[in-house]
Amino acid sequence: MKNQTHTNLLIRSSLALAMTLAIWSPIQSQSAEPAEAKKMESKMMEGCEKMKEQKEKMKADMKAQNAELTEHVAKMNSAPADKKVDVVAALITHMVEQRIAMDARKAKMEEEMMKHMMKHMEMGKESMSQCPMMKGMKGMDEKSADAHKEHQDAQK
Secondary structure, three states: HHHHHHHHHHHHHHHHHHHOOOOOOOHHHHHHHHHHHHHHHHHHHHHHHOOOHHHHHHHHHHHHHHHHHHHHHHHHHHHEEEEHHHHHHHHHHHHHHHHHHHHHHHHHHHHHHHHOOOHHHOOOOHHHOOOOOHOOHHHHHHHHHHHHHHHHHHHO
């Protein structure tokens, strides 16, 4: 009788422990998921800010290049006739070098932006709307929606 009581107690205790672990385990994994999602979102937003800074730097660099070209044009226009061909050749060479470098830089940035946007898409629509890069493009969203509607109307 005593042996059976110990067995029942052992079985009941084991069942209680198993049920407690079964209930507690999903709670633990759920509480870990939001923390991990917050960490991932925070890292993503850091990437957004970095990309926005890169874009702003590129704009500033392009503005500086335009100012530099304006100076070259002024030199070209004021150059004596016998030196004009050399100044024009130097100006054109400089413009081509700038253009090639900027095209490569833009292509690299566009590829990085596409990867970045894909990550946002994987994280959900809310993630995309929180991106600093997208916040400046709200007008673009409306234009895209209008263009899409016009395209659909034209197909009808």
